[in-house]
Amino acid sequence: MNQARSELAAACERVLDEAQKVVVGQRKALESMLIALLAQGHALLEGVPGTAKTLMVRALSSSLGLGSGRIQFTPDLMPSDIVGTHVFDLAQNAFHLRKGPIFTELLLADEINRAPAKTQSALLEAMQERQVSIDGSVQPLPEAFTVFATQNPVDHEGTYPLPEAELDRFLFKIRIDYPSPDEEDEILRRASASVTSVDPRVAGVREALTRDELLALRALAADVRVDEAVRRYARDLVRSTRLSPQILRGAGPRAGVHLLVAARWAALLAGRSFATPDDVQRVLPDVLGHRLTLSTEAELDGLDPSDVLRSLSASVPVPR
Numbered sequence: 211m212n213q214a215r216s217e218l219a220a221a222c223e224r225v226l227d228e229a230q231k232v233v234v235g236q237r238k239a240l241e242s243m244l245i246a247l248l249a250q251g252h253a254l255l256e257g258v259p260g261t262a263k264t265l266m267v268r269a270l271s272s273s274l275g276l277g278s279g280r281i282q283f284t285p286d287l288m289p290s291d292i293v294g295t296h297v298f299d300l301a302q303n304a305f306h307l308r309k310g311p312i313f314t315e316l317l318l319a320d321e322i323n324r325a326p327a328k329t330q331s332a333l334l335e336a337m338q339e340r341q342v343s344i345d346g347s348v349q350p351l352p353e354a355f356t357v358f359a360t361q362n363p364v365d366h367e368g369t370y371p372l373p374e375a376e377l378d379r380f381l382f383k384i385r386i387d388y389p390s391p392d393e394e395d396e397i398l399r400r401a402s403a404s405v406t407s408v409d410p411r412v413a414g415v416r417e418a419l420t421r422d423e424l425l426a427l428r429a430l431a432a433d434v435r436v437d438e439a440v441r442r443y444a445r446d447l448v449r450s451t452r453l454s455p456q457i458l459r460g461a462g463p464r465a466g467v468h469l470l471v472a473a474r475w476a477a478l479l480a481g482r483s484f485a486t487p488d489d490v491q492r493v494l495p496d497v498l499g500h501r502l503t504l505s506t507e508a509e510l511d512g513l514d515p516s517d518v519l520r521s522l523s524a525s526v527p528v529p530r
Contacts, residue, residue, distance in 0.1 A: 261387070314352065316358065340355050385495075440485055487528045491523065
C-alpha cells in the first residue's frame with residue numbers, strides 16, 4: 211500500500227510537470243484541478259481573460275491521455291446544444307441520437323455564466339450523476355467525465371449568476387491569479403519566439419498517466435485514514451460559516467463531505483495514508499469559498515469569501 215501511495219504521488223508530479231511545459235506557473239491551481247479529477251468532482255475556474263484557464267484544461271487532458279471538449283456558453287445557447295437531441299434520419303426512416311459536446315471526458319464549459327439558468331441546468335444531472343436525460347432516455351457519460359467551468363470575476367454585463375444548486379455541485383472554485391513578475395517574464399520570453407498571438411500548442415505535452423491508471427488510482431482514497439479529530443475539525447469549520455455575522459448564508463452538509471474528500475486526496479498527493487488538519491486547510495478556500503453568501507455589511511467593507519474564511523479558520527481550534 212505504501213508503494214501504491216508513493217507511485218500515485220510520483221505519477222501526479224509527472225502529470226503536473228508535463229502540464230507545466232506549456233503552462234507557466236499556476237502549480238497550485240493545476241494541483242487543485244487534478245484533485246478534482248481524481249476525486250470525481252468538478253471545478254469552477256475564476257480569473258480574468260488571458261490567465262491560461264483554457265490552456266490548463268487542454269494541458270491537463272493531454273498529460274492524462276483523456277479526451278476533451280469545449281462549450282462556449284452564450285445567451286442563445288439551448289440545453290439541446292449541450293446534451294444533444296434525437297434527429298430524424300430520412301434514409302433509415304427512424305430517429306437516432308445526435309450526441310452533444312457534453313459526451314467527453316474533460317469538458318471545458320467556457321464562460322458558463324454567459325448562459326441563462328435554463329441552459330446552465332443542463333449540466334446539473336451530468337455533474338451529479340454522470341448521465342444525461344434526452345427525450346426521456348438516459349445516456350451514461352464517460353467514467354472520467356469532469357467539468358471545468360470558467361467565469362470572469364469582473365465582467366458582469368450580459369451574465370447570469372450561477373444558481374446555488376449548481377454552485378454546490380462544484381467540488382472546487384479555483385481562483386486563477388495573475389502570474390508573478392518572474393512568471394510573466396517567462397511567458398513573454400516564450401511569446402517572443404512566436405510570430406503569432408495564438409496560444410502555445412500542447413503537442414509537446416506527453417501522456418504521464420493513462421486513463422486506466424487514473425481510474426485505478428481513484429480506489430486508493432478509501433484507504434486514507436481520517437481521524438475523529440480531523441472530522442470534527444472539518445465539521446466545526448463548516449458550521450462556523452453558519453454562525454458568522456459576516457455570512458448571510460453558510461455552507462451546507464455537502465460542503466463538509468467535499469471538504470473531507472478533497473483533504474483525503476491532498477494527503478495522497480503528499481504521499482501520506484492519513485489526512486491532517488493541514489490538508490483540510492489546504493483545500494478549505496477552494497471548497498467553501500463559492501458556497502458562501504456574504505452579508506451586505508461584509509461586502510460594503512470590501513471583504514470577499516477568502517477573507518472571511520481566513521478569519522473563521524483562525525478562530526476554530528486546530529486539533530493536535
